[in-house]
Amino acid sequence: MMAFQDLRQFLARLEDIPGELVHIHRPVAPQYEAAAVLGFHREGGPTVILENVRGYPGWRVVGNVLGTRRRVALALGLAEEEVNTGYFRRKSTGLPPVTVNAAPVKEVVITREIDLTALLPVLTYHEGDAGPYLTAGVCLAYDKASGRYHLGIHRLQVKGPDRLGILLANPPLATHFAAAEARGAPLELAIAVGVDPALLLAAVSRAAGGPDKLAIAGALRGEPVPLVRAETLELMVPATAEIVIEARTIPGVREREGPFGESTGYYFAFESPVLEVTAVTHRTQPLYQAIVPAGPEGENILSLCSASDLQHYLGELVEGFCGFAFVPGTYCFHAVLCLKKKNKAAARRAALLALALDPRLKQVVVVDDDVDFTSSADVAWAVATRCQPDRDVVVLRDLPAYVIDPSAVQGMTAKVIIDATKPPAIAERFVRIKPPPAARALAERIWREEAGGRGLRCASS
């Protein structure tokens, strides 16, 4: 594949494809208005560049970059149907970063009198948010002991001219931060905003044990990530990012961070670590990237990273595994697993495996291979007609909850397996009705040839 050198090159590619990128020229405010425009389409909308954000002349704001599966595939140079497998294959190899001297991200360097709000068009999203939040910041820390870079996307609240609050709930950065704090040391953190799409995807990949996330980014793009030395920290930063913020945590300090409207659609506030900003560098004519919480983009990014792992491991470990899909809109909490199974126990074992592999999963529905597991209606039909709740629903109690699930009780949750597969002993009751293949083929021909294709999509298969 040909790597996109930076976010700009990817946007230039989108520009060439009708309907993938739109420019909005009307002025919008960074408080609420910009986010409302970027987040307007709940699914399938284009990437949006806001050319005129009030108060920030010279800046452009871009959103919904990876808002569709099609654009994720484009970013990786893969066909849509091979995104999960291609992503997993590349991620397992790893391609370490390289150091460069000349870096676009150093075109403007600010190390004194830093004022984040004056410098960057950080957006405020929802009516109950505590203030402006960076939502597409790829946070990087270097672990001297292991020689690995730790990456993650973490929400960052602008709390003052050079002060940020950061939600560090997930590994690896949360673990790395806790280790630094236990030594009484600040954690040096670079925040790269507006990175090439492969690096954004790699930031939330599952990297335990294998190549680190910078090496995963290199493998995903097919070229090493170019890095350049930070101005004020002992680490390297992505050379082609639009913006890099350099910062250190203050050991032992926690402050209220939030409320902030999260990906699950609710507001959450935490007592979170605080960062002191030591430098900001950015490109000229900069682009500020935003991910609208609870929009399709965050879910898309997460679902690629989780689904590719699940598809791979379930494929290896589960006999008769036919496929796996997250239920859109559930932020990867709900999934459907499709099996050609011998008995009911096999369905439950497969669901338990999925729950164990992915800590975010809360509900797994198992269906037979005659059900379209990617269709919510078909899956609901299988649950309605094949599942007896007293027999086929398994509730697992007292498991760790995901941090942004408002229904969790003291950090714990129950999880559920819904076995919507046919009981083999009475399989004859569950033969799906369908017309004979020849009649079906004739009907398709008639609709195609005599009705101009109208109605083909509505036909039941």
Ligand SMILES: Cc1cc2nc3c(=O)[nH]c(=O)nc-3n(C[C@H](O)[C@H](O)[C@H](O)COP(=O)(O)O)c2cc1C
């Ligand atoms: C859009 C987006 C926002 C995220 N925000 C946070 C955050 O604020 N805090 C956090 O700890 N993890 C956040 N994450 C998850 C982390 O980036 C995490 O490192 C990554 O998903 C890997 O963790 P996992 O194994 O739980 O998936 C976010 C992920 C995405 C896609």
